Amino acid sequence: MAARTLRIGLIPGDGIGREVIPAGRRILESLPSSLGLKFDFVDLDAGYEHFKAFGTALPEKTVETLQKECDGALFGAVSSPTNKVAGYTSPIVALRKRLSLYANVRPCKTVLSPAFRSPSTSPIDLVIVRENTEDLYVKEEKTYPDPNGDGQIAEAIKRISTQASRRIATIAGEIAARRQKMRQKPNGEAAQKEAMVTITHKSNVLSQTDGLFRSTAREALAAPAFSSLKIEEQIVDSMVYKLFLQPQYYDVIVAPNLYGDLLSDGAAALVGSLGLVPSANVGEDIVMGEPCHGSAPDIEGKGIANPVATIRSVGCMLEFLNQPEAADVIYNAVDEGLREGKFISPDLGGKASTEEVMDDIVRRL
Numbered sequence: 001m002a003a004r005t006l007r008i009g010l011i012p013g014d015g016i017g018r019e020v021i022p023a024g025r026r027i028l029e030s031l032p033s034s035l036g037l038k039f040d041f042v043d044l045d046a047g048y049e050h051f052k053a054f055g056t057a058l059p060e061k062t063v064e065t066l067q068k069e070c071d072g073a074l075f076g077a078v079s080s081p082t083n084k085v086a087g088y089t090s091p092i093v094a095l096r097k098r099l100s101l102y103a104n105v106r107p108c109k110t111v112l113s114p115a116f117r118s119p120s121t122s123p124i125d126l127v128i129v130r131e132n133t134e135d136l137y138v139k140e141e142k143t144y145p146d147p148n149g150d151g152q153i154a155e156a157i158k159r160i161s162t163q164a165s166r167r168i169a170t171i172a173g174e175i176a177a178r179r180q181k182m183r184q185k186p187n188g189e190a191a192q193k194e195a196m197v198t199i200t201h202k203s204n205v206l207s208q209t210d211g212l213f214r215s216t217a218r219e220a221l222a223a224p225a226f227s228s229l230k231i232e233e234q235i236v237d238s239m240v241y242k243l244f245l246q247p248q249y250y251d252v253i254v255a256p257n258l259y260g261d262l263l264s265d266g267a268a269a270l271v272g273s274l275g276l277v278p279s280a281n282v283g284e285d286i287v288m289g290e291p292c293h294g295s296a297p298d299i300e301g302k303g304i305a306n307p308v309a310t311i312r313s314v315g316c317m318l319e320f321l322n323q324p325e326a327a328d329v330i331y332n333a334v335d336e337g338l339r340e341g342k343f344i345s346p347d348l349g350g351k352a353s354t355e356e357v358m359d360d361i362v363r364r365l
């Protein structure tokens with residue numbers, strides 16, 4: 001059988017993005033040939049450093065190459081400034097919109113290992129499915145003088161549409177149904193964990209925006225295709241409470257953009273480190289793997305960034321490019337490495353460098 005070649009755009013960005021994306025590439029290059037996959041790579045620019053050097057954080061060439069040439073992509077991280085900088089806008093937020101990457105799928109899973117402790121001692125296995133194109137991330141903000149006194153007023157639009165809410169709820173349902181099937185025991189016994197989608201929102205306060213998200217998601221998940229799933233909903237503040245107390249309860253969580261972002265960093269703490277949690281930005285035309293973490297300026301240049309989130313993001317990218325077997329090879333190699341615990345990075349209490357963790361996983365592929 002002729003090998004299939006997938007073209008992958010590599011966008012390291014800033015900070016530790018430049019340290020972890022090479023690990024992602026190396027994993028793809030090291031996959032067993034029996035999988036029948038080959039990869040070619042195209043290096044692409046984006047980020048705050050690029051903005052400072054050339055005046056643009058997301059060159060058109062990057063967007064066009066991804067649109068016209070690539071099957072998949074890996075994005076590292078960018079160092080967006082926290083103050084307003086004229087002409088700068090976050091390239092990752094822009095890419096998600098420009099490429100219509102409508103879903104950000106963030107699996108969060110514990111690997112129990114004697115080599116490191118995660119705050120939660122019983123296994124967590126949940127997926128946060130985050131709407132990726134709207135909500136407050138439309139970034140329509142304005143500032144104007146306060147007519148009633150000193151100072152200014154700043155406003156931001158929170159936009160929620162039926163179409164995006166339906167699409168994200170549908171993919172959340174599909175993911176939950178797929179996980180249910182995978183958990184089914186061969187003897188037909190029901191799996192222990194209930195297959196479930198939890199819709200999260202704040203429609204007790206934001207009855208129009210989050211209200212639309214909630215009712216649309218409810219309607220989409222009432223489809224016959226999802227009849228074997230339990231569908232429930234939870235207000236986002238109490239969801240944070242329950243997620244921290246009883247994370248094992250959750251299966252698939254579907255959320256508007258900002259809540260999904262916040263919940264996934266919280267879930268990352270529960271499984272041990274942001275350096276462990278991957279994501280796939282999923283669209284119709286391209287899938288972009290991306291670790292959930294940022295550019296981590298506090299550890300940049302030290303060679304100690306945990307590459308696992310990026311390596312698992314390679315798995316997520318392949319999963320949504322319909323290569324589940326290749327994805328499993330990666331997930332299993334990572335889990336085995338963590339379980340054995342010989343090469344554990346400092347964020348998990350170990351001493352291994354980015355390269356040592358990567359080499360250990362490559363050996364296991």
Ligand SMILES: NC(=O)C1=CN([C@@H]2O[C@H](COP(=O)(O)OP(=O)(O)OC[C@H]3O[C@@H](n4cnc5c(N)ncnc54)[C@H](O)[C@@H]3O)[C@@H](O)[C@H]2O)C=CC1
Nearest residue numbers: 077078079080092274275293294295296298299305306347
């Ligand atoms: N998708 C993206 O490109 C994102 C970019 N950012 C940007 O990143 C910059 C820094 O943001 P922070 O709030 O500090 O968040 P961060 O995610 O970069 O770091 C938070 C903490 O987690 C640690 N950490 C993150 N990834 C790690 C890894 N792979 N291995 C070991 N430790 C890791 C960091 O050292 C830090 O202590 C900001 O400029 C922000 O705009 C933040 C989040 C996402």
Ligand SMILES: O=C(O)CCCC(=O)C(=O)O
Nearest residue numbers: 078080090091092093261
């Ligand atoms: O810092 C940036 O440029 C964007 C950070 C993006 C992010 O945190 C998210 O996934 O919502």
